[in-house]
Amino acid sequence: MHTVIAIDGPAASGKSSVARLLARKLGFLYVNSGAMYRAVTWLATSRGIAATDIGRVLGLLDVTRFECGTVANQSTILVDGVDPDPHLTEPAVNANVSAISAIPEVRRLLVEKQRLFAEAHDLVMEGRDIGSVVFPDTPYKFYVDASPEVRAARRAKQGLTDAIGERDKVDTTRRTSPLVIAEDAHVIESSHLTIDGVVGEIIGRLKLKGLALREGV
Ligand code: CDP
Secondary structure (H helix, E strand, C coil): CCCEEEEECCCCCCHHHHHHHHHHHHCCEEEEHHHHHHHHHHHHHHCCCCCCCHHHHHHHHHHCCEEEEEECCEEEEEECCECCHHHCCCHHHHHHHHHHHCCHHHHHHHHHHHHHHHHHCCEEEEECCHHHHHCCCCCEEEEEECCHHHHHHHHHHCCCCCCHHHHHHHHHHCCCCCCCCCCCCEEEECCCCCHHHHHHHHHHHHHHCCCCCCCCC
16 A cells, blocks of 8 residues: 545635645645546536436446546546546536535445555545545545635636535535545645645645655655
């Protein structure tokens, strides 16, 4: 088992930018678990399958090949050989990803794949349940938060249509692996911090915990 740094938090809290930069600084693999849930959602919506039609979503999972890999220190996922990346922030995906992610079978499939990454790599993984469910034993857990206003402004600046309040509601109230602050997570309120500031705080904390980092970090 390699070193796992878990970064969880609500929508648009800045965790993707933080996790990507942190991974680059440490020389670790960056894994965006949200992209995996988005890939399944894109598959369903592009086939005209409603997120509420659980039977048909499960049928799709049965007949689809999801292949995870890595390119340039980042995780990748192919859906029947197709890279879904250009579609992952489309409005239809944003609107349906929380409902798809609440389906236990979807989570089971993806969590299994997420855990496999740690068999071969030291990694930074971001998501909603990474510290609480996917890697509960890692001592390196962070929860990156920001005020709803700041998060809405960050998403709008990206030019994306995304009802983040709605997603947060579904993500925190679902029965399977809801978004929670893991008991032993270090919480960072990032409303008034830069990406560098958050990454600096995480690195400081990792050093305090005795994690050996590569020279110069
Ligand atoms: O970038 P943003 O934080 O808005 O979203 P994301 O990390 O790409 O995640 C998209 C959606 O996937 C979330 O709203 C959750 O519904 C779901 N998700 C999840 O359930 N568990 C994870 N570990 C990661 C994402």
